[in-house]
Amino acid sequence: xxxxxxxxxxxxxxxxxxxxxxxxxxxxxxxxxxxxxxxxxxxxxxxxxxxxxxxxxxxxxxxxxxxxxxxxxxxxxxxxxxxxxxxxxxxxxxxxxxxxxxxxxxxxxxxxxxxxxxxxxxxxxxxxxxxxxxxxxxxxxxxxxxxxxxxxxxxxxxxxxxxxxxxxxxxxxxxxxxxxxxxxxxxxxxxxxxxxxxxxxxxxxxxxxxxxxxxxxxxxxxxxxxxxxxxxxxxxxxxxxxxxxx
Numbered sequence: 001x002x003x004x005x006x007x008x009x010x011x012x013x014x015x016x017x018x019x020x021x022x023x024x025x026x027x028x029x030x031x032x033x034x035x036x037x038x039x040x041x042x043x044x045x046x047x048x049x050x051x052x053x054x055x056x057x058x059x060x061x062x063x064x065x066x067x068x069x070x071x072x073x074x075x076x077x078x079x080x081x082x083x084x085x086x087x088x089x090x091x092x093x094x095x096x097x098x099x100x101x102x103x104x105x106x107x108x109x110x111x112x113x114x115x116x117x118x119x120x121x122x123x124x125x126x127x128x129x130x131x132x133x134x135x136x137x138x139x140x141x142x143x144x145x146x147x148x149x150x151x152x153x154x155x156x157x158x159x160x161x162x163x164x165x166x167x168x169x170x171x172x173x174x175x176x177x178x179x180x181x182x183x184x185x186x187x188x189x190x191x192x193x194x195x196x197x198x199x200x201x202x203x204x205x206x207x208x209x210x211x212x213x214x215x216x217x218x219x220x221x222x223x224x225x226x227x228x229x230x231x232x233x234x235x236x237x238x239x240x241x242x243x244x245x246x
Contacts, residue, residue: 120180125196133203196230
């Protein structure tokens with residue numbers, strides 16, 4: 001007889017119970033109530049089933065899938081029609097965002113005609129905003145997949161986005177001035193990079209959180225929707241700042 005056998009209560013999480021048995025090297029676990037009375041026994045076969053299920057679930061979460069390994073496998077072998085159905089709606093929304101960006105550029109046509117150098121840095125600002133946003137977005141989706149809520153990363157990510165934008169702006173300003181000989185344009189680019197980085201960080205956290213709350217997989221929609229928001233905003237901020245400073 002084991003004088004001090006490992007025990008669990010009826011409300012113990014099954015994964016914790018299985019890991020307790022594995023760590024103690026026991027083939028089973030006794031279930032006791034709050035008064036120490038024996039309520040039942042968890043058999044070895046049940047513990048193995050729990051461990052196998054939890055292992056598959058953890059791997060699915062680490063891979064960015066929120067529901068199950070079966071869902072991940074199904075999405076990998078689904079038909080072409082299903083692949084189009086899952087991807088095209090998001091990409092069509094992205095197409096609308098691209099047209100919106102083109103319309104915004106057209107709205108500043110006079111300014112671009114007056115100073116063609118302004119247009120040189122639009123792709124760079126949009127790229128930096130996308131890069132900063134993608135980093136935060138990846139972190140947010142990974143956190144959600146393993147049970148870490150957006151609230152826990154908001155503060156550090158906002159500060160990180162601010163400092164990343166500040167450093168990039170400071171580094172970029174003298175390079176722009178050297179290329180164009182225009183320090184006012186250089187200042188506008190620096191301010192735009194800082195603002196775009198801050199916006200990209202915010203959008204990158206808001207979209208995964210919203211999709212997660214709606215019961216949708218953030219990994220499927222965030223990457224396509226985020227550029228629709230942050231690219232036009234980055235362009236508007238840059239051109240507005242350029243108009244004001246130059």
